[in-house]
Amino acid sequence: MTIKLYCFGESGNSYKAALALQLSGLDWEPVFVDFFGGETRTPEYRANINALGEAPVLVDGDFKTGQSGAIQAYVTEATGKFGGKTREENYEILRWVLWDNHKLSSMAGLTRFLMNFLPQDKRPQEVIAFNQGRLKAAYATLNAHLEGRDWIVGDGPTNADLSCCGYLYYPEPFGFDRADWPHIDAWLDRIAALPGWKHPYDLMPGNPSDRA
Amino acid sequence: MTIKLYCFGESGNSYKAALALQLSGLDWEPVFVDFFGGETRTPEYRANINALGEAPVLVDGDFKTGQSGAIQAYVTEATGKFGGKTREENYEILRWVLWDNHKLSSMAGLTRFLMNFLPQDKRPQEVIAFNQGRLKAAYATLNAHLEGRDWIVGDGPTNADLSCCGYLYYPEPFGFDRADWPHIDAWLDRIAALPGWKHPYDLMPGNPSDRA
Numbered sequence: 001m002t003i004k005l006y007c008f009g010e011s012g013n014s015y016k017a018a019l020a021l022q023l024s025g026l027d028w029e030p031v032f033v034d035f036f037g038g039e040t041r042t043p044e045y046r047a048n049i050n051a052l053g054e055a056p057v058l059v060d061g062d063f064k065t066g067q068s069g070a071i072q073a074y075v076t077e078a079t080g081k082f083g084g085k086t087r088e089e090n091y092e093i094l095r096w097v098l099w100d101n102h103k104l105s106s107m108a109g110l111t112r113f114l115m116n117f118l119p120q121d122k123r124p125q126e127v128i129a130f131n132q133g134r135l136k137a138a139y140a141t142l143n144a145h146l147e148g149r150d151w152i153v154g155d156g157p158t159n160a161d162l163s164c165c166g167y168l169y170y171p172e173p174f175g176f177d178r179a180d181w182p183h184i185d186a187w188l189d190r191i192a193a194l195p196g197w198k199h200p201y202d203l204m205p206g207n208p209s210d211r212a
Numbered sequence: 213m214t215i216k217l218y219c220f221g222e223s224g225n226s227y228k229a230a231l232a233l234q235l236s237g238l239d240w241e242p243v244f245v246d247f248f249g250g251e252t253r254t255p256e257y258r259a260n261i262n263a264l265g266e267a268p269v270l271v272d273g274d275f276k277t278g279q280s281g282a283i284q285a286y287v288t289e290a291t292g293k294f295g296g297k298t299r300e301e302n303y304e305i306l307r308w309v310l311w312d313n314h315k316l317s318s319m320a321g322l323t324r325f326l327m328n329f330l331p332q333d334k335r336p337q338e339v340i341a342f343n344q345g346r347l348k349a350a351y352a353t354l355n356a357h358l359e360g361r362d363w364i365v366g367d368g369p370t371n372a373d374l375s376c377c378g379y380l381y382y383p384e385p386f387g388f389d390r391a392d393w394p395h396i397d398a399w400l401d402r403i404a405a406l407p408g409w410k411h412p413y414d415l416m417p418g419n420p421s422d423r424a
Contacts, residue, residue: 051357094285105314126338127342
C-alpha cells in the first residue's frame with residue numbers, strides 16, 4: 001500500500017519527512033494540505049488527520065504519526081536507512097534532530113513565515129531581527145560542526161542531516177545566505193547529490209507562485 | 213558508577229533530564245553548570261563537556277549525550293521506565309517530545325529568560341508579546357489533549373509528560389498561569405505526586421536568589 005504524506009511545499013517540516021521517504025525508496029505519495037487556505041485549522045483536519053493541527057502527517061495503512069522526526073524514525077524502522085550504525089550514533093542522531101527542532105528548523109520556519117508569508121504591513125520587525133540573531137548562532141554551531149566532516153553523524157547521511165537541512169534549500173529570504181557558511185554550503189550540495197534528491201518545491205505540491 | 217548530570221536549576225531543559233533520572237531511581241548526581249557566569253560559552257566547556265555549548269549533558273562512565281530528550285531516552289533504555297507499552301505509544305511519545313522541543317519548552321524557556329533574566333532595559337517587549345501569543349496556542353493544544361486523560365500518552369507517566377512539564381513549575385512569570393488551563397493544572401499536580409518528585413529548584417543547584 002502506498003504511504004501517504006499530508007504535506008505542502010512551503011513547509012520545511014514537511015520536507016524533512018518527504019525527503020526521508022523519497023531518498024529511502026519507499027512507495028509514497030504526497031497529499032496536499034492547503035495550509036494557506038486554513039485547512040489545518042478546520043475541525044475536519046483536526047478530527048481526521050491531526051488533532052494538533054499540524055503537517056506533516058504520515059499514514060501507512062492503519063499507522064499514523066505526525067512530527068517530521070517521528071516520521072523519519074518510521075522510515076528508518078521500515079528500511080534501515082538513515083539511522084546510526086551504532087548505539088552511540090543513534091543517540092547522536094536523536095540529539096541533532098532534537099537540536100534542530102529546538103534551535104534551527106523551528107526558528108527558521110517561523111522567521112521565513114513572518115518575512116515572506118505575512119502581509120507586508122503585518123511583519124513584526126523586532127521579532128524578525130531577534131529571531132535572525134538566534135538563527136545566526138544556530139548556523140554557526142552547525143557550520144563549525146560540519147568543518148572537516150561530510151555528514152552530521154558518522155560517515156553517511158542520517159536523519160540528523162535530513163532534519164537540519166529542512167529549511168535551508170528554500171529561496172525565500174529569512175536571513176540565511178549559504179555563502180556565509182561554507183561548511184553548511186558544501187554539506188547542502190552533498191545532500192542534493194544523493195540519488196533521488198529533489199528540491200522541496202519539486203517534491204511536494206504547493207508553492208508561493210500558486211498564490212501570486 | 214554514579215551518573216553525572218551537568219545542569220543548573222533555572223534550566224527547564226535540564227529539569228526534564230533531572231526529573232527523568234530522579235523518578236527512575238537511577239543513581240545520579242547534579243554537577244552545577246554556571247550558565248549565568250558564562251560557563252557554557254567557555255572553550256573549556258565546549259571542549260570537555262558539550263561542543264554545542266548547552267546544558268544538560270549526561271555522563272555515565274564512557275557514555276555522554278546532551279539534549280534532554282536524548283537523556284530521557286537513555287534513562288528509558290537503562291530502566292524500562294517512562295517509555296511506551298507498545299510501538300504506537302513509542303511513536304506518540306517521540307511525537308510529543310518533538311512537539312515540546314518545537315513549540316512549547318523552546319519558546320517557554322526563551323520567553324522566561326527574556327522576561328526575568330535579562331536586565332530590565334534589555335527586554336525586547338515586542339518579542340515577548342509575540343512569543344506569548346505562540347505559547348498560548350501551545351498551552352491550548354496541550355490543555356485540550358489532557359482533557360479526559362491523566363497522562364499525555366497511555367495510562368502512565370512517560371517521557372512525553374516529563375518533557376512537556378519542563379518549564380511549567382517555575383515561579384518566574386512568562387505568561388503561563390495554571391489557573392487558565394485546568395487540565396494542565398491537574399496534570400502538573402499528578403506529576404508532582406509521583407514518588408520522588410521535586411521542584412526544579414530543589415532538584416538541581418542554582419536558582420535566581422543566588423544572584424540576588
